[in-house]
Amino acid sequence: MGGNTPCASCKLLRRRCAKECIFAPYFPPEDPHKFAIVHKVFGASNVSKMLQDLPVHQRADAVSSLVYEANARMRDPVYGCVGAISYLQHQVSQLQMQLAVAQAEILCFQMQQQDSSSPSMAQKECSHKSSL
């Protein structure tokens, strides 16, 4: 990647793509949009610092999450990824309410079952005592 084809970041930044370019493994030249969007939101130097602070095996995931957040910010310049989180947390609240209602219903059924079975249990006890 270094000598012949510059990576997407070095192409955009118009610089020589070194052999040890930190961006090259994660921003291939075939997908220039990916780096463009991350550069627009975070800035190339900030992304470089963030990647340098991480062990190599975690950098791919970090890039994926940065791309995700940059895309979210481009789609929603006011709330970005936070907007998506608010929406999902609202879904969680709704589901938890539905779960609570369903659990209450199950409890009712179980209590009804107990009530219907307890008279027969009382009868059995009575007949056992009388046989003694």
Add this chain to the structure above:
Amino acid sequence: MSSSNSVEGSYSKRCAACKHLRRRCAEDCVLAPYFPATHPERFECVHKIFGAGNVARMLKTLPVQERAQAADSLSAEAYWRVRDPVYGSTGIVIQTNQEISATQCELAKIRAQISMYEARRASEQQPPPPPAVLPQQQGPLGPQESMPMFEPNDPFNFLN
């Protein structure tokens, strides 16, 4: 003396961004309303992740009434990224999605149980059908008692 006092005065009114960047805080500083000097860590976080220039540019592209919300969401994302340098706020999205899946699963199980209870209650409330009167059959083994009917739709004999 008075000029130095006025310089000191204006320096003391710098926002967190201009203090951090060691520059004069202009009266129309776009960052000043959202990064007050009272919370320097908020700006430091945002500057570390996004950069002051990017933040100022993003805020300038927005109408004034939306800038406070944008500054808050940028601060939140920067905070999550500092806490989790690999996944940042995307980690919260993943976690919340997993919570949603788990809750949906639990809800589906409980609803299935409710359906079973309702079906059982409905069948218990139905009056049992009158027993069919069949003539006693006499075969080589003698009179046969009638065998209980196997109901393919009631394999667990809920109806009896």
